[in-house]
Amino acid sequence: MAYEFTKEDLKQIEEIKSRYPEVMPATLPVLWIAQNRFGHVNPEVQKLVAHTLGLPQAHVHGVAEFYTQYYKEEKGKYVLDVCTCLSCQLCGGYDILHYLEDKLGIKKGETTQDGMFTLNEVECLGACGYAPMLQVTNDQYVNHLTKEKVDKLVETLKKGETPGYEKIGMPQHENI
Amino acid sequence: MPEVIIDGKSYNYEGKHKLLQFIQDLGKEVPFFCYHPSMSIPANCRQCMVKVGQYVIDRESGNHELDDKGDKVVRWFPKLQTACNIDVADGMVVHTQETDELVRRAQKDNLELILINHPLDCPICDQAGECPLQIQTYKYGPEGSRFEVKKVHKPKRIQLGPRVVLDAERCINCTRCTRFTEEISKTNQLTITRRGDKNYPITAPGTEFDDLYSLNTVDICPVGALTSTDFRFKARVWEMNQTPGIDITNGKGCNIDLWTRDNLVLRITPRYNKDVNDHWMPDSGREAYKLFNENRISRPLQKLDGEQILSSWNNAIATFNEQIDGTDSKNTLVIGSPHASVEENYSLAKFSNLLGIKQPVFVPHIVEGSGDGFLISDDQAPNTNGCRLLGFTELDVKSIKNAVKKASLIILLSDHLLDRGVLSEKDLDGKFLVVLATNHSHTTKLADLVIPVTTAAEHAASYVNVDSRIQRTFRAKETKYTNRRLDLEMSEGRLDRYGTNFDNWVTEENKIDCLPVWRFITQAASARGLDMVLTEGRQIMEEIASSLEPFKGVNYQLMDEHAGILLKTETELKESVKQ
Ligand code: SF4
Ligand code: FES
Ligand code: FES
Numbered sequence: 001m002a003y004e005f006t007k008e009d010l011k012q013i014e015e016i017k018s019r020y021p022e023v024m025p026a027t028l029p030v031l032w033i034a035q036n037r038f039g040h041v042n043p044e045v046q047k048l049v050a051h052t053l054g055l056p057q058a059h060v061h062g063v064a065e066f067y068t069q070y071y072k073e074e075k076g077k078y079v080l081d082v083c084t085c086l087s088c089q090l091c092g093g094y095d096i097l098h099y100l101e102d103k104l105g106i107k108k109g110e111t112t113q114d115g116m117f118t119l120n121e122v123e124c125l126g127a128c129g130y131a132p133m134l135q136v137t138n139d140q141y142v143n144h145l146t147k148e149k150v151d152k153l154v155e156t157l158k159k160g161e162t163p164g165y166e167k168i169g170m171p172q173h174e175n176i
Numbered sequence: 177m178p179e180v181i182i183d184g185k186s187y188n189y190e191g192k193h194k195l196l197q198f199i200q201d202l203g204k205e206v207p208f209f210c211y212h213p214s215m216s217i218p219a220n221c222r223q224c225m226v227k228v229g230q231y232v233i234d235r236e237s238g239n240h241e242l243d244d245k246g247d248k249v250v251r252w253f254p255k256l257q258t259a260c261n262i263d264v265a266d267g268m269v270v271h272t273q274e275t276d277e278l279v280r281r282a283q284k285d286n287l288e289l290i291l292i293n294h295p296l297d298c299p300i301c302d303q304a305g306e307c308p309l310q311i312q313t314y315k316y317g318p319e320g321s322r323f324e325v326k327k328v329h330k331p332k333r334i335q336l337g338p339r340v341v342l343d344a345e346r347c348i349n350c351t352r353c354t355r356f357t358e359e360i361s362k363t364n365q366l367t368i369t370r371r372g373d374k375n376y377p378i379t380a381p382g383t384e385f386d387d388l389y390s391l392n393t394v395d396i397c398p399v400g401a402l403t404s405t406d407f408r409f410k411a412r413v414w415e416m417n418q419t420p421g422i423d424i425t426n427g428k429g430c431n432i433d434l435w436t437r438d439n440l441v442l443r444i445t446p447r448y449n450k451d452v453n454d455h456w457m458p459d460s461g462r463e464a465y466k467l468f469n470e471n472r473i474s475r476p477l478q479k480l481d482g483e484q485i486l487s488s489w490n491n492a493i494a495t496f497n498e499q500i501d502g503t504d505s506k507n508t509l510v511i512g513s514p515h516a517s518v519e520e521n522y523s524l525a526k527f528s529n530l531l532g533i534k535q536p537v538f539v540p541h542i543v544e545g546s547g548d549g550f551l552i553s554d555d556q557a558p559n560t561n562g563c564r565l566l567g568f569t570e571l572d573v574k575s576i577k578n579a580v581k582k583a584s585l586i587i588l589l590s591d592h593l594l595d596r597g598v599l600s601e602k603d604l605d606g607k608f609l610v611v612l613a614t615n616h617s618h619t620t621k622l623a624d625l626v627i628p629v630t631t632a633a634e635h636a637a638s639y640v641n642v643d644s645r646i647q648r649t650f651r652a653k654e655t656k657y658t659n660r661r662l663d664l665e666m667s668e669g670r671l672d673r674y675g676t677n678f679d680n681w682v683t684e685e686n687k688i689d690c691l692p693v694w695r696f697i698t699q700a701a702s703a704r705g706l707d708m709v710l711t712e713g714r715q716i717m718e719e720i721a722s723s724l725e726p727f728k729g730v731n732y733q734l735m736d737e738h739a740g741i742l743l744k745t746e747t748e749l750k751e752s753v754k755q
Contacts, residue, residue, distance in 0.1 A: 043381035050380075057380035058357075062367030 003048045009033055013052060023053050027063050031070055040071040069138050076111040076118035078157050081135040084121050087128035096132050096145045097121055103154065116158065130168055140165055178266035183275045189264060196224050196259035206272050207283055207312040209398040210350035211260035214454055215359050221350050225256040225282040227271040256282050273316060287317040293328045293373055295345045303400030305413035309348065328373045337385030339405050339459055340394060344376035347401035353377050353393035360456060361389040388552065391459045395445055407443045417669030419652035420447055422639050423461040424632045427555025429641030430457040431739065434633055434652040437671065439686035441465040441633055441653060449739045452645065458552050468653060471615045473628035474689040493700050495625055499585055499608050505533045509583035512536035512568045513591035514557035517637030519716040520693040521566055524589055527697045530706055537569040539576050539598050553642045562640035565726040565743065573598050583607065590629065594619040612693055628690035630655060635692045636665065636713040638735065640743060646730060647740035656689045
């Protein structure tokens with residue numbers, strides 16, 4: 001499949017370029033535009049970005065590879081990044097991960113047949129206070145996970161809705 | 177004059193300097209990996225840590241503040257600094273690992289960190305013996321490692337391009353290779369992929385590291401991560417000896433080192449010359465090692481009943497002289513060569529002069545548009561300007577064909593004119609062709625007499641590059657008639673020094689049965705009773721310098737001292753005569 005930016009994308013890219021004295025800093029935001037458009041930045045998309053910006057392909061590749069948030073291959077519609085770093089691990093992060101593996105019928109790092117979900121195990125996402133937690137496609141956090149909450153999340157996502165942002169107060173304000 | 181105090185000693189300096197380079201220029205040392213004098217300074221290996229500070233001056237008195245012991249008090253930077261990217265400043269006080277325990281400790285710990293995921297496969301690694309990581313670990317590293325778990329594994333034996341192989345586990349991510357493609361060769365073919373302990377250099381997917389200068393990354397890689405596909409596993413560096421030379425594959429005359437073992441040139445690497453090639457050379461020049469080893473003409477060849485057979489030197493010289501005697505000098509054509517050195521061309525010219533034969537002609541070997549404006553020139557020959565300055569007549573394809581047509585005896589020096597499409601077999605029909613050459617070719621196959629001569633790896637001789645810079649080679653490889661142990665100018669490797677002729681790695685066939693052009697000419701001349709003795713390049717260059725204006729003042733010693741001498745070009749000479 002040949003990847004191409006739409007006219008609007010290109011307009012936006014021009015606008016991004018005009019923000020910097022050089023083209024190179026535009027690499028990150030333009031990779032985001034590409035990922036939002038195609039769902040990933042695989043080598044073909046990286047090439048498109050490089051050509052569009054007139055930058056070396058190797059440079060764009062290096063940048064894309066550096067950040068885990070850029071998907072270098074096609075992923076499911078929703079990418080679930082389950083944290084199993086220290087705090088989450090202590091609060092049952094692995095239970096959540098394994099529960100999801102069983103529920104979706106895939107192992108971590110894999111994508112469901114229907115292309116709906118990709119499941120990843122990730123390191124600390126900086127929400128240790130609300131452990132265990134996961135993140136949905138580089139965006140919303142779902143905190144204080146329980147099996148029930150996971151069930152609900154999967155249902156919501158399957159319907160095509162997002163879980164929404166959770167508001168969590170500080171313990172000293174007793175409004176958790 | 178501003179002053180800097182390094183390890184308790186004061187040094188004056190002028191201009192701007194980076195501390196690491198400054199320390200190196202003093203002949204002292206601070207270990208480092210990522211810094212390279214010809215590229216930008218990322219300071220990412222963290223190996224060159226030193227302690228830097230300033231003396232505390234008492235404001236009121238303007239004197240140095242002293243401590244209880246009477247030593248000057250230093251206000252140190254709160255953290256150690258990387259010497260590679262810090263500017264030398266007036267009054268700077270520096271402690272290196274020589275005098276400071278903290279610096280020693282920092283360098284040691286940094287090495288321990290770098291080595292955590294390093295495979296430590298030095299016994300099978302090509303870089304061993306010339307590896308900055310190995311050397312510096314010996315000098316400054318820890319005794320052992322405290323790391324007891326499994327190392328991170330990364331891809332091995334990746335063919336990055338046609339000439340370079342990557343072992344990502346050995347890489348220490350200094351980014352020298354990626355900076356090379358960004359800043360020097362400007363192809364931007366390499367980047368660092370992934371991050372943290374998983375990163376390593378790679379090309380963009382679907383592309384190849386086919387940079388025309390790719391092998392320079394192998395030279396500058398401070399570990400064995402990048403190795404040459406061709407040279408891999410061929411030799412341990414300490415078995416070879418290293419002899420300076422000049423790249424003869426194009427007109428730029430990059431300064432090189434020839435690495436030999438058992439009289440085979442095993443690899444060619446660039447040698448620093450700030451006026452010619454800096455630290456670099458094109459990959460194509462490195463291929464020349466094959467010219468020195470393979471397909472060589474050893475012993476003269478003579479055509480008998482239409483077939484070339486091996487002959488003796490005596491026979492060859494007799495035939496050579498007979499042919500000259502039997503031919504009217506007007507019908508003898510001597511063709512010099514931009515592929516041969518100044519001394520070789522001169523020897524031939526001097527000989528023909530004495531015999532009343534016309535001054536040699538030559539055909540430049542220039543392929544328009546094949547150069548890149550960097551280290552690859554349009555000129556395919558190392559000594560075109562040398563032939564011009566010797567006053568040889570420059571002929572194009574058409575006029576050389578004419579000249580050949582008129583001649584019946586042709587003496588051709590080291591130029592494969594048929595192979596490069598200047599002459600055709602038909603042009604040479606019915607002529608007696610003498611070729612003095614190093615390697616077999618279509619051209620030498622047609623010759624009636626083939627005289628094997630030495631290559632740039634076997635003689636000391638000079639070449640004038642496209643910018644009119646004269647530079648010379650050294651003898652790197654023995655012939656049947658030279659001997660490393662007697663020739664004080666030849667280098668000796670460990671094996672040469674400690675081995676004997678009875679060792680099984682000494683291969684007599686690697687010494688070619690050939691003579692320098694001037695030796696052959698001298699023998700031919702003495703057989704004719706001519707008073708002409710040319711012994712070696714050094715003497716010939718003196719003779720040239722005293723008789724030919726363009727070479728005035730040139731000699732080997734000067735060339736060695738200045739890494740070559742810039743001559744006046746032909747046009748400059750003409751102008752200066754006019755004035
Ligand atoms: S391959 Fe060598 S030159 Fe390149 S980053 Fe690694 S260590 Fe440095
Ligand atoms: S450990 Fe899971 S968010 Fe920090
Ligand atoms: S040489 Fe200074 S940090 Fe690498």
